[in-house]
Structure formats: structure tokens, C-alpha cells
Amino acid sequence: MSTHSSGTTETGTDTSDVPLFVASLGVRWRDLDAFNHVNNSSYLTYLEEARLQWLSHVPGPWFDEHAMPVMAASQVNYRRPIAWPAQLQVQLFCERMGNSSMTIAHRVIDAERPDQLYCDGHVVMVWMDPASGKPVPLPEAIRSTAG
Template structure:
């Protein structure tokens, strides 16, 4: 018997992705899986994972007390890492957890986990995004707003 795992065994392991313990989230958004999120294989299309992450970030930002953007400082996504751990099937409710992974001068790295709301140890995806605050007129980075720094303390 070969010490290498069969493709079937490896696929079964990936399908059983379990969420490892994580620190307390900065914010948790609860989102429904919509019928229109499904693809021809009857599970959530990979691009919708990014939509769920965007919605969770916007919900978090709407709860940040104080101004987190103005005419001279707006966040843009500079990078994204998304690990697809298992397919999301309909119907489902999701918890999208956000964590502050790093605060820089003008950027923030937000780690994320997409979990099943009913089975919180069922991990659908994880990774992070880098958000950079920039001046829309110049396209140059600007310091993070104090409201963002205060919100992650």
C-alpha cells in the first residue's frame, strides 16, 4: 500500500474542513446564502465568497464610531488571499468573522473566516485582505483614520 493518499482520500479530507480555534473576532456578520449565489454545480459560485467578505467588511465599517473615510481618505482593496476550504450549499446561513491581522501606516490587513452559522466548526473559506486608505484625488496612500485605529484597539 502506497504511503501517498489517494485523490479520493485527499478530497474527502478537504471536504471535512474544520475551523481551527481563532481569537475573538473584530466583527461577525451573519449573511444568508441566496439562490442566485449558486452556480451550475448547485453550490455557491467562487466569486460570491468575495461578495460575502465585502459585505462583512462594509457592515463592520458601518459600526466603526467616527469618520473612517472622507474626501481625502478612502479605503481600497489592494490584495486578497482566499482559501476555498469546502463548497457552500443552499440553503445556508453564514457567519463571516473579521480579525485585525496587521495595522500599518496607511493599510490594514483584515483576516477572515467564512463559517456555517448553524455548524460553526464548518469552515468554508479563510484568508485575508489588505485595505489601503488613499486620497482619491492623488491616488497616493494616506495615514489610517484614527477611527479605524481606535476600532481595533
């Protein structure tokens, strides 16, 4: 995990806090499109992988049969194409915490050139009861880790 400050993204999102988590990922050949750069859908896969890696490090239960996270919204601002080969860092930040939801800001940068921003944005995760489909309070493990 990284412990350095990142500043403000081009969209004005404040990411000066220490990241929740930093995932190191390599660009795979299969991530490329016909223009020989990473396909836009692969960015979402990188972000999903980073969130799952973060959640796997959360101490304590973050889901059970009555509370599971679902994606409510996502915003990805594509700043520059990613070419192969590349090593990436996906930085996650807690942008907002509500009663049942959490907004996770993200930045994808070049691992060897941290000033090279490939994308930024955020996702909104809502914890819900899968049986009822209704929102439930955020698990304490998420609150204490991200708060």
C-alpha cells in the same frame, strides 16, 4: 457580534483574538453555480458585505474626501463548498495594522455548525487620497476600533 475565540485557521493564521465583527448572511439561490453550490465569486461578495457592515459600525469617520479605503490585495482559501440553503457567519479579524494599511483576516463558517469552515484568508485595505492616489495615514477611528 461574536465574542468567542476561533483558534488557528488551516493556513496558520492566528484568529484567537475576539473578532472585529461577525456578519450573519444567508445564501441566496442566485449565489449558486451550475454545480449547485456557491460560486467562488459570491464568497468575495460575502466578504465585502461583512467589511461594509463592520465599517458602518465604526464609531467616528473612517473616510472623507482625502482618505478612502481601497482593496490592495485579497486571498481566499476555499475549504469546502457551500450548498443552499445555508446561514453563514463571516468573521473578521485585525491581522495587521500599518501606517496606511490594514490586513483583515476573514473566516466564513456555517452559522449552525461553527466547526464547518468554508473559507479563510485575508484582504489588505489601503487608505488613500483619491485626488493624488497616494497612501494616507489610517483614520483614528479605524486605529482605535481595530487596534
